[in-house]
Amino acid sequence: MERWVGRVALVTGASVGIGAAITRALVKHGMKVVGCARNVQQIESIRDELKAEKGQLIPIKCDLTKEEEILAMFKQIQKDLGGVDVCINNAGLSHCAPLLSGSTADWKNMLDVNVLGLCICTREAFQQMQKNKVDDGHIILINSMSGHRVIPNAAGHFYSATKFAVSGILEGIRNELQELNSHIRVTSVSPGLVATEFQQRMHKSPEIGKKICSHFKCLEAEDLADAVIYALSAPAHVQVHDILMRPTEQKS
Numbered sequence: 001m002e003r004w005v006g007r008v009a010l011v012t013g014a015s016v017g018i019g020a021a022i023t024r025a026l027v028k029h030g031m032k033v034v035g036c037a038r039n040v041q042q043i044e045s046i047r048d049e050l051k052a053e054k055g056q057l058i059p060i061k062c063d064l065t066k067e068e069e070i071l072a073m074f075k076q077i078q079k080d081l082g083g084v085d086v087c088i089n090n091a092g093l094s095h096c097a098p099l100l101s102g103s104t105a106d107w108k109n110m111l112d113v114n115v116l117g118l119c120i121c122t123r124e125a126f127q128q129m130q131k132n133k134v135d136d137g138h139i140i141l142i143n144s145m146s147g148h149r150v151i152p153n154a155a156g157h158f159y160s161a162t163k164f165a166v167s168g169i170l171e172g173i174r175n176e177l178q179e180l181n182s183h184i185r186v187t188s189v190s191p192g193l194v195a196t197e198f199q200q201r202m203h204k205s206p207e208i209g210k211k212i213c214s215h216f217k218c219l220e221a222e223d224l225a226d227a228v229i230y231a232l233s234a235p236a237h238v239q240v241h242d243i244l245m246r247p248t249e250q251k252s
């Protein structure tokens with residue numbers, strides 16, 4: 001990770017869960033991390049907790065469903081930090097919204113955050129890297145095992161479709177970077193069940209969330225941070241494409 005010391009990473013959804021764990025790991029490795037989410041206070045308290053570490057955390061409030069907020073954030077990153085070198089598209093969510101009975105508003109929200117927010121951030125990050133002549137940048141997509149197989153659980157079918165979109169987007173980005181002879185790399189990490197707020201937010205119930213995560217030992221957010229560090233640490237000629245990881249006891 002030596003070559004990333006002092007360079008700039010954006011982590012979306014840095015307030016809790018996987019994004020917060022990735023943020024902590026990158027700051028400990030000496031990166032300047034811009035952490036964004038709606039709940040910026042939570043990122044500010046992570047910043048305070050990391051004060052003695054090698055790198056630094058810069059919290060920015062950003063609702064990824066609002067393109068103008070994303071564009072303003074990238075402007076601020078260019079102005080204050082000279083642009084991004086690494087973009088980690090982590091923010092994502094699921095509503096309980098089956099294909100035959102779910103609400104359009106829930107579907108739109110998932111598309112806005114999981115697909116469009118990820119695409120807008122990736123486009124803006126790439127354009128900033130190109131403008132700043134950064135040819136060794138890295139774009140990381142936090143996908144899901146649900147972007148690779150559909151499990152018969154109606155509540156999550158639309159979410160799964162947004163993650164299948166991420167699998168297609170990964171290949172599309174890789175292709176477009178190749179066409180441009182760019183050395184910017186793109187990697188996706190696809191976990192099974194991770195012990196975060198994801199399930200409780202999905203089911204709007206901390207109890208249900210905890211119960212789902214209690215059937216077996218889930219992945220921890222830090223396991224995902226380790227996978228991200230692995231991809232970022234790979235030598236320049238190695239492009240880690242997709243890391244699929246399940247809890248050992250997960251059946252689906």
Ligand SMILES: NC(=O)c1ccc[n+]([C@@H]2O[C@H](COP(=O)([O-])OP(=O)(O)OC[C@H]3O[C@@H](n4cnc5c(N)ncnc54)[C@H](OP(=O)(O)O)[C@@H]3O)[C@@H](O)[C@H]2O)c1
Pocket residue numbers: 012013014015016017018019036037038039040062063064065090091092093113142143144145146190191192193194195196197198199201
């Ligand atoms: N947990 C799992 O089992 C699991 C499994 C596979 C894949 N994943 C993927 O891993 C990623 C992270 O999930 P997690 O488990 O860490 O979930 P989490 O604990 O619920 O955290 C979700 C993060 O996304 C942010 N977010 C949601 N809506 C947003 C919006 N409109 N604008 C900006 N940020 C927004 C949240 O921040 P605010 O609420 O503060 O805005 C929060 O930081 C997601 O892409 C998810 O699909 C999770």
